[in-house]
Amino acid sequence: xxxxxxSHILILLIVVLVLFGAKRLPDxxxxxxxxxxIFKGExxxxxxxxxxxxxxxxxxxxx
Numbered sequence: 001x002x003x004x005x006x007s008h009i010l011i012l013l014i015v016v017l018v019l020f021g022a023k024r025l026p027d028x029x030x031x032x033x034x035x036x037x038i039f040k041g042e043x044x045x046x047x048x049x050x051x052x053x054x055x056x057x058x059x060x061x062x063x
Contacts, residue, residue, distance in 0.1 A: 020028065 017025065
């Protein structure tokens, strides 16, 4: 496909560096990492919320 060759990846990195500049790249990477952390936390919370009602239903059925 598009990024199969190492030279393609290198060219893409150079273009990104030229477009955004060396000063903005670390800030952008931090922002992206923070967003990913928030997204993963929310997904984990949604999965836990989905499991909790099932556990409560089982407890009420046994009593």
